[in-house]
Amino acid sequence: MFWGLIIEPGKKYSQTVDSSFHISKATLDLSSATDEDITLLLDYEGQQEYILCHLNKSNKQECLDLNFQAGDSISLFSHGQASVHLSGYLLGDDDDDEMTLGDMMEEEEEDEDEEEDEDVDEEMDIKDLRASLVAKAVKRAQPEKSNGKAQKKAKVEVEQEDDDDEEEAEEEEEPKQPSPKQLSKAQKKKEKKSPKPAGAAPAQQPQKKKEGAPPAAGKPQQQQQQNKNKKQKQKANDKTKADVPKSPAKQTLPGGLVVEDLKVGSGPESKKGDMVAVYYCGKLAKNGKQFDQTNKGPGFKFKLGQGRVIKGWDLGVAGMKVGGKRKLTIPASLAYGAGGAPPQIPPNSTLVFDVELKALN
Structure with missing residues (x-):
């Protein structure tokens, strides 16, 4: 109180x-x-x-x-x-004081553990779905015959069922191409049927592409290889996205404190007992009126978790990294309570602070 x-x-x-x-x-x-x-x-x-x-x-x-x-x-x-x-x-008269800083941090850690368990379950579901799709694709793929001689092995790609169905439809519409060996035999037969004078060099006539003629034999294989590379790249991207851990930018801590990370710092992480230096700007949540600010020099310094500032600061600044910025929405019970801090802060005021962690000492 x-x-x-x-x-x-x-x-x-x-x-x-x-x-x-x-x-x-x-x-x-x-x-x-x-x-x-x-x-x-x-x-x-x-x-x-x-x-x-x-x-x-x-x-x-x-x-x-x-x-x-x-x-x-x-x-x-x-x-x-x-x-x-x-x-x-x-001291000792406020019911909120029965919950110590350690209790609040323990509750926060339990919430984080539950979120991590949910992420693990979601990852397992994705792996099971992929395994099921692989099994279906293997069962559906059959060897394809060409003129009763060569057999092509089916290529199995782990993709969604809709993509697999579209590829199969495209392959069925593609006209079958003669193999290089068949073209060579047909050309020899043609030469035997049309004898030329001895010693005469065969004239090389440019082949004109007929309208509606099928594409060269090498192009379908090149297209398939490109499609395969594209799918493998997409698969790697999907896996990378799935492996990125979720880090909620906004969360509500016990007591009603709302913490929103505007920028995650790259320096050391603050913890209870550290001497921290911060820049901050304090406003009233009700009308946005600014009542305090420090944005020059070494900043405002205090020892974290020792009760030297309002409770909302001890809880909200903990876990920040140097260089990071946070928005703290602090209810009156974790700020100046029912009495406020006249004349700048009225009674029962919810406060909003933009805090930047400058250094740890």
């Missing part, structure tokens, strides 16, 4: 903690800020004053990681002429 407090200039906020809470961030109110630095301080148990952070117009936000337990006596105040907004969450 969200926790927040606005520290106004010249005021000291003291209390004995009733419910344990965590302070995550301190943000300078730019509407009241001047050029001077604002110092945020803590008086713990009345023993000593501690400096928490310094804020100014060029450094308007600081991430904090402070836990206060029930019974602690604390005072929060600032030095300067501008207001400071503190935000965080209560």
